[in-house]
């Protein structure tokens with residue numbers, strides 16, 4: 001079994017590390033502070049206890065996974081013993097480049113270095129290392145313990161062997177790998193999600209239908225678990241707004257700019273469920 005290292009114990013990193021440990025891999029997860037690691041451990045414990053209570057997993061499987069999981073702030077020592085790294089630190093290019101440069105120094109030369117980033121492509125990081133052929137995106141979805149898709153994306157420099165190794169690992173983790181043959185911002189799933197969202201906003205702005213009815217069409221005709229406006233309210237309207245601005249900064253394409261409707265909501269501070277108002281009002285639920 002591979003010895004895996006997950007860098008960053010936040011929302012994604014903690015669950016990715018547990019996915020690896022549940023699949024039988026000795027896994028180390030690092031973060032910058034002990035507090036962050038303690039929080040991750042406590043959240044995983046609570047979540048997996050719930051899974052055991054609901055008979056989704058056995059207590060033995062969960063205990064064995066925790067035994068395979070090591071929490072540490074010592075990134076260099078952890079990298080020295082890793083066959084493959086999944087970086088899930090904060091979504092900042094300078095932080096990721098610094099982490100990759102450090103991993104490159106500390107990890108054995110054959111170790112593959114991947115990033116879970118949704119928006120930063122591995123070609124933006126690979127040149128911080130001396131091994132661009134062994135750098136790729138391995139993109140999990142939130143919540144990583146549940147969502148089965150993992151997008152595997154290489155840059156022009158990523159070797160076919162690296163793509164195969166990462167794809168095979170995703171399969172061993174019980175995931176369904178989706179392989180991209182070229183880098184493109186947003187990859188596949190989030191681009192399709194974005195296209196649905198953009199069309200929904202366009203229909204609204206053209207006065208074709210209401211927020212509620214467009215959501216109803218997506219749920220009842222297309223089988224989506226929730227409509228695009230409900231989803232934007234849940235994830236936070238500012239998240240999509242900033243993702244669009246970041247995409248536009250890379251592409252310069254005016255179609256990548258946030259819509260008028262979303263910009264107005266962000267400027268008013270109506271960011272969705274977290275502020276009590278977005279496309280819908282949640283004041284009654286507060």
Ligand SMILES: NC(=O)c1ccc[n+]([C@@H]2O[C@H](COP(=O)([O-])OP(=O)(O)OC[C@H]3O[C@@H](n4cnc5c(N)ncnc54)[C@H](O)[C@@H]3O)[C@@H](O)[C@H]2O)c1
Nearest residue numbers: 008009010011012013031032088089090091116117118142
């Ligand atoms: N949240 C999502 O829905 C989602 C989905 C898919 C992919 N991603 C990607 O996953 C990555 C992490 O996102 P998240 O939502 O888990 O973020 P998060 O803010 O919850 O966690 C990031 C963690 O990284 C830690 N960190 C910061 N600098 C570090 C360093 N130098 N070394 C090690 N750890 C460091 C932070 O302390 C924090 O615990 C991002 O690249 C993001 O694009 C997020």
